[in-house]
Amino acid sequence: MVIDICRENLNLIKNPVLADYAAMYVRIYEDFLQQVELSGIEVAGTKGAEEARRRIENLRRKGAVVRNDAKSLYINRISPACLACRKGVGSLTFFISLKCHRRCFFCFNPNQENYKYYTKNTRDCLAELDYLKNSGQEINHVALTGGEPLLHPAETLAFFRAAKEKFPGVYTRLYTAGDLADKDMLAALQRVGLDEIRFSIRLHDPEEVRRRTFAHISLARDYIPRVMVEMPVLPGTVPAMKDVLMELEDLGIFGINILEFCYPFNNAALYKEKGYAIKNPPYRVLYNYWYAGGLPVAGSELDCLELMDFALERGLKIGIHYCSLENKNTGQIYQQNYGRDTADFLYFSPRDFFYKSAKVFGDDVSRVLKVFKKKNYRGYNLNKEYNFLEFHVARIKELAGLNLEVGISTGVMEDRGDGSYLRELKVQLTRPEIFDMENDV
Secondary structure, X not given: OOEEOOOOOHHHOOOHHHHHHHHHHHHHHHHHHHHHHHOOOEEOOOHHHHHHHHHHHHHHHHOOEEEOOOOEEEEOOOOHHHHHHOOOOOEEEEEOOOOOOOOOOOOOHHHOOOHHHHHHOOOOHHHHHHHHHHOOOOOOEEEEEOOOHHHOHHHHHHHHHHHHHHOOOOEXXXXXXXXXXXXXXHHHHHHOOOOEEEXXXXXXXXXXXXXXXXXXXXXXXXXXXXXXEEEEEOOOXXXXXXXXXXXXXXXXXXXXXXXXXXXXXXXHHHHHHOOOEEOOOOOOOOOOOOOOOXXXXXXXXXXXXXXXXXXXXXXXXXXXXXXXXHHHHHHHHHHHHOOXXXXXXXXXXXXXXXXXXXXXXXXXXXXXXXXXXXXXXXXXXXXXXXXXXXXOHHHHHXXXXXXXXXXXXXXXXXXXXXXXXXXXXXXXXEOOOOOOHHHHO
């Protein structure tokens, strides 16, 4: 067992050097949450985290597949593109432009680099595919998103045609609001070999707009092998979302991805007006993730899990996949950390893809060194600045009986101008008697 260190349990740490060291990360997290609140939105309490864990275990017992360290759950089936997303290797998403005829208040595209430019200009996605082909990269999953890709019909078709030609066997998918996915466009997408189409449904749209979207979803079944819906679950919309699930079940499509709803660092006043708050903690590991979606909103995850429970109770046959915000971030960490030439005391976690190491502090350093000397273990690092001894997590159990506290360090490799560096992001607490390497890291 490892224990997250927070303000409430910090004073329970007996080793004063470890307590001071851990306090740095407690302050960093508290400062982060304070900055979030200064942006104009509240941060929720922490009770939701334990309830989510309880519901996930209940869903596991009922037959849901719990994957990616419980950041993703599904029933019946899941898109192969979602499976590839876990590591992100050979899986790329492109956009022609960020232009869109919808104005979703929760859209995170304004966070994208050069957002305003790409609402009026386009990218040369064909040239990007050429570059990937010429560089010898192995690509097996390709997606086109936006904005709305179908605002550029010719470019969209050319993109998928080129992807299939340059990367034989590549799995292609398209994200769309669905308004422009009429019979002619769907037939054209079929001719260029599109494998999967993901529609977006907005609950607040007028009835006639939603009816058109459902009609296009139904029509797509005749042309595209895998037809899906992908949409965030806004807190408090469970009854309406149940109706969506039942209608999609009647249509017999491949499935739906229900996403954790996020705050995109804009429209704070509207989010506050609607009573939304940020999930606490928003991340298990605080870091500057590439995905521009923002921060998870409290209550969305619990509603997603309730919907999955509903689907299991009703025996729905479509695939239903809950994709948390953190699920979208694991590919980045895998790509930053996997295959690195690192120090012997670092352990690449197969659970969350972060690097892990163990640390003892202060007076415990000399006691642990005596054990390691007897065992002829020298693969450690002695840090005099912070007065700790760092070693591989596999050695923790050898320290049983010493009555000591061990810090579990979580880190990520970062490439900078003068080389690669390990950046520590978090420290947790364990003891040799309660640590289980297989389940804890």
